Amino acid sequence: MARIASEVMRERLKVYFIMGSTNCKKQPLEVLTEAIDGGITLFQFREKGSGALVGEQKYEFARQLQNICKKRGIPFIVNDDVELALALDADGVHIGQDDEDARIVREKIGDKILGVSAHNLKEAQAAIAAGADYIGVGPIYPTKSKEDAKKAQGPEIIRFLRGQGVDIPLVAIGGITAENAGEVMNAGADGVSVISAIASAASPFLAAKQLVQTVFNND
Numbered sequence: 001m002a003r004i005a006s007e008v009m010r011e012r013l014k015v016y017f018i019m020g021s022t023n024c025k026k027q028p029l030e031v032l033t034e035a036i037d038g039g040i041t042l043f044q045f046r047e048k049g050s051g052a053l054v055g056e057q058k059y060e061f062a063r064q065l066q067n068i069c070k071k072r073g074i075p076f077i078v079n080d081d082v083e084l085a086l087a088l089d090a091d092g093v094h095i096g097q098d099d100e101d102a103r104i105v106r107e108k109i110g111d112k113i114l115g116v117s118a119h120n121l122k123e124a125q126a127a128i129a130a131g132a133d134y135i136g137v138g139p140i141y142p143t144k145s146k147e148d149a150k151k152a153q154g155p156e157i158i159r160f161l162r163g164q165g166v167d168i169p170l171v172a173i174g175g176i177t178a179e180n181a182g183e184v185m186n187a188g189a190d191g192v193s194v195i196s197a198i199a200s201a202a203s204p205f206l207a208a209k210q211l212v213q214t215v216f217n218n219d
């Protein structure tokens with residue numbers, strides 16, 4: 001298997017749903033099914049925060065989510081937990097600045113998708129040098145989904161990075177909704193990633209559908 005082509009990565013990043021058991025109002029497997037029906041293009045399993053599953057329960061839950069993605073042709077990305085990603089033969093991993101070094105993770109996962117969080121130019125350039133396939137930039141707007149989130153930077157950070165020649169596939173994250181996704185895309189993001197906009201919606205299906213329409217109208 002070869003590394004994912006950047007153009008394919010950009011398409012996958014369009015509407016990137018991120019979720020764990022603590023983010024959902026409804027039954028998580030139902031939320032993911034509705035999100036896929038609504039048109040999400042990529043999924044990340046992110047099991048974090050108070051009440052997060054661990055060990056066998058976490059593995060079992062991840063496998064159920066992965067099966068839903070597999071059946072529908074949606075790549076399955078694991079946040080933070082590289083060992084879990086390898087155990088599940090996931091399609092990729094996403095790591096932050098406080099996780100394992102990106103170069104070491106790249107060696108461990110071979111050609112699987114590697115996403116790295118970046119908050120500034122230095123971190124973006126380091127991620128590229130380490131062999132990331134995409135970077136996650138944010139938080140763009142204030143977020144409730146991450147307990148230790150940094151200060152929101154607005155879409156300007158995306159425009160700035162593109163202006164500095166950061167051309168790698170780039171997904172924006174942090175407080176993104178169908179209302180502000182247009183300006184994020186116009187700033188130069190390849191796509192948007194969301195947690196609560198879909199996971200805590202009354203209808204994850206409609207929330208995903210609306211986000212997809214906004215993103216593709218502003219692409």
Ligand SMILES: C=C1C=NC(C(F)(F)F)=NC1=N
Pocket residue numbers: 016018044046079094096115116117135136137171172173193
């Ligand atoms: C902290 C994170 C930042 N960005 C992303 C992604 F959207 F995937 F790039 N995922 C995370 N878990």
Ligand SMILES: [Mg+2]
Pocket residue numbers: 079080094095096097098099
């Ligand atoms: Mg992390």
